[in-house]
Amino acid sequence: MRPAVFLLALTATAAAQTGADPLGLGPLAETRPLGSKTEITAQQEATFDEQKNTAIFVGSVRVTDPSFLLSSDRLTVFLTADRSGIERAVAEGSVVIVQRAAGEAEENKGAVGRAQRAEYLPADGRATLSGSPEIQQGINRHIATSPGTRMILHRDGRASTIGPSRTVITDAAAPELP
Secondary structure, eight states, rough: OOEEEEEOOOOHHHHHHHHHOOOOOOTTHHOOTTEEEEEESSSSSEEEEETTTEOOOOOOEEEEEEEEEEEEEEEEEEEEETSEEEEEEEEEEEEEEEEETTTTTTOOOEEEEEEEEEEEEEETTOOOOEEEEEEEEEEEEEEEEEETTTEETTSSSOEEESOOOOOOOOSSSSSOOO
């Protein structure tokens, strides 16, 4: 079976000319490189419902964007009523989000979030992780200790937690002895 591929293209020139924000990215749209594209690939199916303004991707879903990578079992994208942008996106099942700073190579990742569910709101640039969430930021690994704990990845690289958690700090190098 061929994978379904959905490509969202945003050019800074077009957005500037129309004053629109086609992907609903808010302030992030101002810093996106000219010709930036977001590609969504699903191995099983892609369904578009114009009545509900939704797009649903199922089966080893992969999203590649200049500012993040995402993988999940299912992704539902809710478009704004006028279909001019994304209202919110919900990833479900084995979710992994990798933040990348502008211009970073794919191997140079920022924070990595894992959970059973993630909801992204472009208006404020937050991805809320739930369902045994954990976030790795450099040597710090932040882990939920309660099923109700939520972790939030902010667009600017910050992370915050609501609910019980623990942090594991792994030393990157052995200390020098005198």
